[in-house]
Amino acid sequence: MTRMTGGCQCGRVRYAAEVDSDDAYLCHCRMCQRATGGVSIAFKNVKRADVHWEREPDRYASSPIARRGFCSACGTPLTFEYVAGSDKLDLTVGSFDDPSRFRPTAHFGVEHRHDAWLDTRDLPGTRCAEYQPLVERWREAGSDVPE
Template identity: 35%
Template sequence: MATNSEPVEETGGCACGALRFRVNARPRRVSLCHCMTCRRIHGNVFGGYAMFERSAVEFSGSTQAWQSSPGARRHFCPTCGSVAFMEYVSSDELDLPLGAFDRVGIYEPSYELWCCHKEPWLPAGVRDEYDEGRPE
């Protein structure tokens, strides 16, 4: 996990390498999401995300996108299908999947969303949990 004295630049990308990103700031927050959309797009029981100000993220390569909810679009690599990021219509924020970063263990989630869909065999009480979305 990065400390305040370590550099903040991190890189990552999709599985095939056609899409790359670089961040130059620390995330605003980091979470695990158990919603049914995250479960399905990741093919796993949750998705992990680091949320950044849009201006802190640079991309190379192209994406395709789809409207995953009224206020959000999910982007993916058109070559390999890897989840690239999620953007919000009324926000300056991008959510980058934790598994897309080149280094592991750099960001630790502090809360979990949509725990109403959380697998019962996952540990409870490890971090703040919200039955649905996080209160603003």
């Protein structure tokens, strides 16, 4: 088991989780698409008892069977959890301080998967710090482009 930390964008909600593997999955269901505004979301499934919150996330009852943890200050999605019957929950991979360790091992909700978004390796890419309009906005705000 490895102890990993994470939290929301603004830092209001923080957690530490005991992680037993690099396995993660992508959920493509319509509820996750609507909850995140994305075509899918990456989750790491962990035992509830292995997550320790410095500050509990706010929770939204997204359906009669589940709720989603998030930060009400910045809007960061943090969890998906069944209301009853499970000793596990899903943490959003992007909310980990270092999400690079995780690897997708499965897809869920594939009936709503948008296959065109799965393999984008051949598309051109631009680093944030190379995009001058963004660099200028950050400089005007008195900072550098965040990493």
